Amino acid sequence: MPLSLDVWAPLPERVDVVVDGLEVPLERGEEGWWRLPAERQDLLREGAGYGYRLDSGEALIPAPRSRWQPDGVHGLSRLYDPASYAWQDSDWTGRQLAGAIIYELHIGTFTPEGTLTAAIDKLDHLVELGIDLVELMPVNAFNGEHGWGYDGVGWYAVHHAYGGPRAYQEFVDACHARGLGVIQDVVYNHLGPSGNYLPLFGPFLDDSVQSPWGSAINLAGEDSDEVRRFIIDNALMWLQDYHVDGLRLDAVHALVDTRAIHILEEMAVEVNALSTFLNRPLCLIAESDLNDPRLITPREAGGYGLDAQWSDDFHHALLANLTGDDSGYYADFAELEALAKVIETGFFHDGTKSSFRGRRHGRRLDTPTIPTWRLVVCSDNHDQIGNRADGGRLATRQTPRQLQIAALITLLSAYTPMIFMGEEWAASTPFMFFSSHPEPDLAEAVSTGRLEEFSKMDWDTSTIVDPQDPAAFERSKLNWGELDGEVHAEILATYRDAIALRRTYPDLTDPRFEWVAARFDPDSHWFVVERGETMTVAVNFDMDPVEIEMEDGVQILLRVGDVQLVEGRLQLGRQAAAVLHLEAEAMPGRS
Template sequence: MSILREIGAHYSPDSGTVFTVWAPKAKKVEVVLHKPEPIQISLQHEAMGYWTGLSEFATPGTRYTFVLDGETERPDPASQHQPDGVHKPSAIVDHHTFTWTDKKWKNLPLHEYIIYELHVGTFTKAGTFDAMIEHLPELKELGITAIEIMPVAQFPGSRNWGYDGVFPFAVQNSYGGPEGLKKLVNACHAQGLAVIMDVVYNHMGPEGNYLNDFGPYFTDKYKTPWGTALNFDDNYADPVRNFFFQNALMWLRDYHIDALRLDAVHAIYDMGAKHFLEELQEHVKELETQLDRNFIHIAESDLNDVRLINPTECGGYGLDAQWSDDFHHVVHAMFTGEQDGYYVGFGKPEQLTKVMQRAFVYDGLYSEHRHRTFGNSTEHNKAEQFVVCSQNHDQVGNRMLGERLSELVDFETLKVIAGLVILSPFQPMLFMGEEYAEQNPFLYFVSHSDKDLIEAVRKGRHDEFSAFAWQGEAPDPQSKDTFERSKLTRSYTSNPKQNQLREYYKRLIQIRKTTRCLAKPDKSKLIARIDETDQVLHLIHRAAEPYAYALFNLSDTEQTTRLLQPDEAHGNWKTLLTSAAEEWGGSGSSQPELLEQKAEITLPPKSVLILVQ
């Protein structure tokens, strides 16, 4: 494991601020303090191309820049605050003054995570961390245990998904900056909510990206879908790796973040002896020991490769969990009928049973979409190592018109899909507004200042949609209206039907939490069967007694089926929930409260029935 080097501006009340920047090819580096009278300080050259210096005049809030070879003046690559945007000076942050009240907080175990993905700018009308705090009790009451925040690293302008960030250490100024994020995390912990931060270590955004002025942060050896790859294994790679290791540690240590969601790790290219992700995990484990805290890493990956989550002693990278795109694609294709783009090959009934038991459909099978054999087996991995959803920022926002499932399927089908996600053995994730069928779309939006870049983004979005049969004209990503249209309305407070759906989600989550075999599921002890004739899916959770039995009528018509009987099961089944009940906005159900083993049962169209022993 490499030795870490502190970078950026680190303030100490006793001694002032130490500045450290990596610029291996510079002959001279200075830091300029933007006081009423500018103060220029020469930095000392140290090993591996680092430059460092101490100033007692640099205090919290002081603006500063680095000057390379007396000519090029730039913000700090490791800036922790860009109060005036990506092109202006950096500002010193003091991490000693915030009053944390979460000393008794302990991160939840992964199997208790019920995740709610959100975007700060569109989660509330104001679009700030402070505005989010008043809505945390709503999420707690819904049953959410962890919020996942889309990236907040400083990006250009005030409107962006966050994946175009160019200052990974700086908290977006328009959201409330470092202080605002700390207040939010502190408030989450007071509500018993864990906080997952979405971080991007596979590329950097274009506007305001000054890293090349400092050193070889990028390599031409590889290309990502978003441009040049970060340099994790080429010449000068060690300080680049250090840059991102330090970034991860900062979120966990200074902002009390509980987990990191690592964006698109398949685009983190590293052919070295120890992969970046494996070493990242080692440094985080060391921080866990120092702080006596537990941290979680969740990867987004396009590879269906369990090497990410396998233990390092078994040749893996040791991450805790990864997203399952296959789960989303099977569910989406089955209920929408979409079969173009990456949905090619998905949507078959037998795939639903497989993905419920294994998280992946393509685990060494030939993929029609990819035109190659794809994925590997999840047989030896725990259910909690996979995060599943029916909607997320990518799958909604990367549609041409940003439609949510509520625009693509009917109300009863929404309830069936919710049951599939929440009653799966995996860690469920909801996308903001899903729980009440938010009608506003979630669109792609930016606020760049470079006209050529704006046109490139527009063209790129148009080209991206060419593989799909979507009709219409894509909204302009640069338009403020596109951003405003993506904000949540929370219309469930005035719409009875939406409120019924939200209450249904709440009940599903409660059932998951309070039923032993669902609270900590075991996919190896899950029975999943589907009768393709009547389109009824049977799920029996047997991780602990009492067993839970969920039946899903996936068809448009009433179906009669017979209950399966696990060999070791005994006693009758008691009804916990039927989605067709009037209280959940259904047409009503005459479902008996008790059912015998192997009983014949009639299920309403598009419905869910949950039983317990």
């Protein structure tokens, strides 16, 4: 996308652009677009500061498609040409999602500096760990200096506190130089509460459709063609101009679209076309709580054609059995039978009654045609941690053995595993919900709302940290010095060893559901996952030792806790686990 000052603004009767103090009227074009006069193309200078004056108003409004907001979302925009960056990744051929491991991180808390440039120095750690794809929580421009990024309003700009667009390109380039792909988390289902100037330009919101954040994005109403184009162009921008390898689409269940071709299907078509042109794989991953297989069903089979979606059911089943928590939505997942169903079929709620929702939920996956890797799974993520009142990680609530068990089940599952930053060494630092709204009224509303939310849940309010308190942000930064600790190093070794096994044994990345089987004992709480013909993951969730009969010829590849193999019986001590491999000589018909 070349430098441009053109803007879609069907609502105002007059639009002027002010570039470095020089004011120029724009010319009204077709379909609500205002164009820079041909004789004023000299204004298109990289680095020039600019804003729009609508209907001769006093205020200068930042650009809807601004690439650079150096002074925040309320400041002037600045022209930035992504083509001015000299990319060094010409040999990069991409990373496919199938068989990959994702690492989710938040730029602001990943390093002490909290910038894209500083994050580059930690990429070698991810390479040594065995990561394939780095997933960044939203980096679009949002109100204030620090926050999660999901209340963004400048969808085309890279947040100024992270370093802006050039730093983002340098980060992606550095990832590619190390063989790491990049997935960018994007939010198209709502806009933040401050700095959203889009409604001044056009009908970006549909007041007749309400969402949890107010008026919904206008995906199906009058003039929605340009709103949809605004979204799809943004998706293509990350993939093409910033060389990103995939997008994680936030809360797609909140996209209210009644048109015959859903915005997700339309996006998938265009991303596939771009992938063909660029000759490298590009992926779209949906976050959805619908358990709707149509998201990841190919278009030719009647689906939207996205590449993957997050699976909350996996997380809930694993955590409920690991921790014994059967409160709230965990109630349906509290038995090993639920974990076995999720391991074997993808969804637990596939048309079954959800006690939390009070109704039937989900739809069964067509497992013969949908590969396992289309589901992204985890034992922790930013939501599961940050949406706790204290921002406490799983590592602060469970024993090291339990954390290692969770790692083995997740990393050696048939699905696409995702690790949340610091999880691999059982980081003790929290990941709290934090914000930095400079407006006193908005700041107070956020703080009060957080307190009321958890008070209704009977949570100990003394553990609740005010999101606006700078300490919530500072305490959420990773402590990389922990890596030297004995327990942290032991956890990290388990993660590295498990990932190495995925790279070594094909059965651990086989994408066929029919090659996954689970068996368990509900009384003694042992659980076994069989992958293909050769691999077995066996865990003991209980505090008492157990024995499990194994096939003759298996060998132990990885141990967690007290593990012995005696005359075909696997002995697992309290909260122990093992990964086993059936040697070829022991398999029928093989030598």
